[in-house]
Amino acid sequence: MLFFSGQIKDDYGFKKLTFNCAVRNDNSEKNSQTFPVTINTQLVQQQFFYQLNMNDVVHTPGDVIEYYFEVWDNDGVSGSKSSRSRTMIYKTLSAEEVQEKSENNTEKLKNNMQAALKNASSLQKSIDELNRRLIDKKSLSWQDKQNIEQLLDKSKELQKKAEDIQKMFENKENWENQFKELNEDILKKQEELNKLLEKLMSDEMKALMEELEKAMDKLDKEKVKNMLDKMKLGAKDVEKELDRSLELFKQFEFEKKLSETIEKLDKMAEEQNKLSEKSEDKNADNKQLEKEQQNLSQKFENLKKDLDDLDKKNKALEKPNKFERTDEQQKNISEQMQNSSEQLQKNNNKKASQSQKKAAEEMNQLSDKLKEMEQEMMQENMAEDIDALRDILENLLRSSFAQEALMLTLSKTRVNDPKYVALMQEQNKIKDDLKMIEDSLFALSKRQTQIQSFVNSEIADINSNMDKAVESLVGRNIQLANNRQQYVMTHINNLALMLNEAMQNMQMQMQQKSGSCNKSCSKPGQGQPSFKSMRQMQEALNKMLQDLKEGKQPQDKQGQGQSLSEQLARAAAQQEAIRNQLRSIAEELKKQGLGNSKELDDLQRKMEQSESDIVNKMISRETINRQQEILTRLLEHEKAEMEREMEERRESNEAKNQKFSNPNQFFKYNNLKSKEEEILKTIPPSFRIFYKNKINEYFYNFHE
Numbered sequence: 001m002l003f004f005s006g007q008i009k010d011d012y013g014f015k016k017l018t019f020n021c022a023v024r025n026d027n028s029e030k031n032s033q034t035f036p037v038t039i040n041t042q043l044v045q046q047q048f049f050y051q052l053n054m055n056d057v058v059h060t061p062g063d064v065i066e067y068y069f070e071v072w073d074n075d076g077v078s079g080s081k082s083s084r085s086r087t088m089i090y091k092t093l094s095a096e097e098v099q100e101k102s103e104n105n106t107e108k109l110k111n112n113m114q115a116a117l118k119n120a121s122s123l124q125k126s127i128d129e130l131n132r133r134l135i136d137k138k139s140l141s142w143q144d145k146q147n148i149e150q151l152l153d154k155s156k157e158l159q160k161k162a163e164d165i166q167k168m169f170e171n172k173e174n175w176e177n178q179f180k181e182l183n184e185d186i187l188k189k190q191e192e193l194n195k196l197l198e199k200l201m202s203d204e205m206k207a208l209m210e211e212l213e214k215a216m217d218k219l220d221k222e223k224v225k226n227m228l229d230k231m232k233l234g235a236k237d238v239e240k241e242l243d244r245s246l247e248l249f250k251q252f253e254f255e256k257k258l259s260e261t262i263e264k265l266d267k268m269a270e271e272q273n274k275l276s277e278k279s280e281d282k283n284a285d286n287k288q289l290e291k292e293q294q295n296l297s298q299k300f301e302n303l304k305k306d307l308d309d310l311d312k313k314n315k316a317l318e319k320p321n322k323f324e325r326t327d328e329q330q331k332n333i334s335e336q337m338q339n340s341s342e343q344l345q346k347n348n349n350k351k352a353s354q355s356q357k358k359a360a361e362e363m364n365q366l367s368d369k370l371k372e373m374e375q376e377m378m379q380e381n382m383a384e385d386i387d388a389l390r391d392i393l394e395n396l397l398r399s400s401f402a403q404e405a406l407m408l409t410l411s412k413t414r415v416n417d418p419k420y421v422a423l424m425q426e427q428n429k430i431k432d433d434l435k436m437i438e439d440s441l442f443a444l445s446k447r448q449t450q451i452q453s454f455v456n457s458e459i460a461d462i463n464s465n466m467d468k469a470v471e472s473l474v475g476r477n478i479q480l481a482n483n484r485q486q487y488v489m490t491h492i493n494n495l496a497l498m499l500n501e502a503m504q505n506m507q508m509q510m511q512q513k514s515g516s517c518n519k520s521c522s523k524p525g526q527g528q529p530s531f532k533s534m535r536q537m538q539e540a541l542n543k544m545l546q547d548l549k550e551g552k553q554p555q556d557k558q559g560q561g562q563s564l565s566e567q568l569a570r571a572a573a574q575q576e577a578i579r580n581q582l583r584s585i586a587e588e589l590k591k592q593g594l595g596n597s598k599e600l601d602d603l604q605r606k607m608e609q610s611e612s613d614i615v616n617k618m619i620s621r622e623t624i625n626r627q628q629e630i631l632t633r634l635l636e637h638e639k640a641e642m643e644r645e646m647e648e649r650r651e652s653n654e655a656k657n658q659k660f661s662n663p664n665q666f667f668k669y670n671n672l673k674s675k676e677e678e679i680l681k682t683i684p685p686s687f688r689i690f691y692k693n694k695i696n697e698y699f700y701n702f703h704e
Contacts, residue, residue: 002052002090006069009045013074016041019050021067025060033057041074054092061179062094096302098179105172106253112168113246116161116200120239123154127232131225140221148216148224155209155231158238162200165242169197169249181263186256192449193245193252199453200241205234233464237456240442247318247446254313254321255374261306262370268299269363272337276356279340279349290344293356297337300363304330318446321377329366333359375533381447382510388444389503392437393496399433400492406430407485415476424473427485431466434492438463441499450502450509458495462488511581531585531638534578538634541574542627549619564617572614579607594644599633606630 008014017037037050050069057065069085093101130147137144173190182190212227275292278284307326314323336359343352406426413420438459445451469484548567586600606626613623 001054004050004052004069005047006050006085007045007047008039008071010071010073011044012076013044014039014041015072015074015080017048017069017071019052019067019069021052021057021065023057024064024066025062037069058092061092061098063092065090065092093179098176102172102176105168105175109165109168109172110246110249112161112165113242113249116158116165117239117242117246119154119158119161120235120242123151123158123235124232124239126151126154127228127235131228134221134225137221140224144224145216148212151228151231152209152213155205155235158235159201159206159209162197162238162242165200165245166194166197170194180260182256183259186252186259189252189255189449193248196241196245196248196449196453200245201238202234202453202457204457205231205238208234233460237460240456241453244442244446248449250313250317251447254310254317257306257310257313258323258370258374261303261310262367262374264299264303264306265363265367265370268296268303269360269367271296272356272360272363276353276360279344279353279356282349284349286344286347286349289349289352290341293337293341293344293352297334297341300333300337304334318443322380323373323377326366326369329362329369333362333366336362379510382506385444385448386503386506386510388440389448389499389506392440392444393499393503395433395437395440396492396496396499399430399437400489400496402426402430402433403485403489403492407482407489410473410478410485411482413478415478420476424470427470427473431470434462434466448502448506450505452498452502455495455498458491458498461491462495465491511577531634531641534581534585535631535634535638537574537578538627538631541571541578542624542631544571544574545614545619545627546624549624568614568617572611575607575611575614579604579611582607600637603630603633 004019008017017039019035019037020032021035022032033056035050035052035056037048039048040046052067057063066087066089068087070082072080072082075081130144130151133147134140134144173194208227208230212231275289275296278292279289307330311323311325314320336355340352340355340359343349343355406423410423413423441451441455441459445455465484465487469481469488472478472481472484544567548564548571582600582604586597586604589600590597607630610623610626610630613619
């Protein structure tokens with residue numbers, strides 16, 4: 001949005017006021033446009049306001065807008081005359097400038113997060129150092145209180161940095177969203193990451209800082225030590241959340257960049273294809289064609305840099321995605337584009353057009369490959385994370401059962417029993433197991449926003465009570481140890497419930513995303529499974545069944561062979577999952593009046609027959625043939641789905657021009673305008689126009 005305010009004055013009043021602009025880019029000059037500006041034609045002197053929605057006039061990054069205002073008086077005798085403001089120029093940011101600023105903002109944000117990480121670590125060390133000094137002291141000295149105040153200052157500094165990081169991220173994304181059209185998945189992850197950053201420092205930590213500051217003069221040594229321990233745990237939580245948020249942010253930036261690169265490539269392929277059509281025209285201006293081809297070639301060179309940057313961003317992750325380099329395809333495209341330029345220089349437009357078409361085709365192929373990688377990365381990463389979370393849950397439950405058994409045994413054991421030492425060792429083993437679970441969960445939380453930040457508080461409570469349980473056992477206080485063990489079990493069970501809910505959300509998210517478009521498409525039921533994803537899953541299942549029939553043994557993650565029952569159970573579950581997805585999409589298509597419901601019902605019945613064969617261990621040649629028929633029919637539906645999407649995209653392109661209302665927070669003149677409108681309402685309607693103008697002139701001068 002661009003916002004304008006100006007003043008107009010004429011003895012005869014006004015007929016109309018217009019905003020006039022012409023937009024130019026590197027290739028051509030676009031048609032001039034004129035927009036009416038609302039004014040009061042009866043007033044001879046007034047202030048006007050105008051907002052320009054850039055989407056109405058700018059369609060290409062880097063466009064230059066030349067604009068001016070023109071006003072006509074209301075002279076009924078000599079005729080209406082016009083007057084213009086001076087012509088102004090506004091240059092929009094080019095795609096390269098937007099990208100450069102975006103990358104600079106990204107680096108600043110990462111640097112701030114890393115600096116905050118160091119602050120959190122430094123705060124913990126300072127707390128440890130102060131605790132060591134207090135060990136042999138009976139009361140707090142003046143110097144101790146000064147040290148506590150310094151700790152509070154460090155905590156406040158950390159809090160401010162945490163708040164600044166969240167604001168910086170929010171401002172960065174809001175600014176970028178003005179220039180980029182992001183798909184729903186990226187926008188959702190952006191929102192999730194923003195929520196995480198809002199909670200970098202817990203409310204408990206903030207409350208503790210306030211309490212410590214208010215009660216500084218009344219604190220004794222033991223209370224200070226207790227509060228310092230809590231502050232250290234809080235600082236450790238902040239450090240972990242910062243570390244986690246930084247890794248999630250890096251993954252988010254990689255995914256967003258990949259999505260943007262695919263979109264650029266699609267647009268580039270379309271431009272290259274249009275240029276090939278222009279080159280076929282015998283009357284075409286070859287110099288202009290050559291210039292456009294050079295511009296397009298430069299854009300592709302920039303895109304190659306984007307792909308290199310993607311590779312670097314991926315390698316910078318703690319757990320890189322399966323992102324393959326596409327150097328060979330990039331080289332082929334560059335060669336075709338270079339050949340196009342050479343043929344245009346030789347005035348051989350036919351060969352130039354052929355090379356341009358070939359370049360466009362290879363761009364589309366490269367785009368398809370990147371989209372496929374994007375989809376596979378999402379599916380594989382989610383599947384791996386669900387498996388990891390399942391393992392964590394199983395280990396957590398084992399620890400819970402072990403803790404319960406130990407607690408019951410301990411309650412029946414005397415402190416002088418020879419088994420007591422073994423029970424202490426068992427408690428330490430459970431503690432070590434839980435530490436491994438904590439590490440695994442933290443590693444997973446760096447990849448999944450579904451692991452909520454309050455999980456950390458449960459882990460902190462587990463660790464705190466576990467330490468006290470061990471201390472009580474060492475001190476031979478069985479009753480106190482039992483109490484702490486009970487708290488440990490409670491927090492373990494709370495954590496298990498949280499993680500189970502997170503796993504269900506992840507499974508639901510995976511099922512929904514398995515068929516969602518790679519880009520932000522306009523198909524109805526977006527987020528529903530697609531025939532493409534079902535066909536891919538069916539292909540993998542058919543191969544598995546064929547291997548089983550031939551006696552081949554699939555391997556698990558550790559390279560060990562799975563039992564036949566495990567393999568068949570997995571296959572039956574996969575076929576059921578495909579059938580459930582098919583039922584879901586069939587219901588959606590039925591609501592929209594699309595698709596052949598009888599055909600889809602028959603396909604589901606065939607899948608049920610196959611499930612029965614698999615469960616009953618009766619995989620015959622008939623089963624394999626039926627599976628192949630299912631695959632063929634899914635492929636037919638996939639083609640029909642693609643045709644529907646192409647038609648919907650074509651229709652949606654016709655409805656992209658929208659007018660946006662004036663956002664009050666951006667228009668600093670709105671209050672003034674409202675005041676003037678209120679002033680005008682106070683002028684009695686019975687007054688003649690001469691007096692109305694005089695009153696208006698008075699208020700106008702008053703504002704000045």
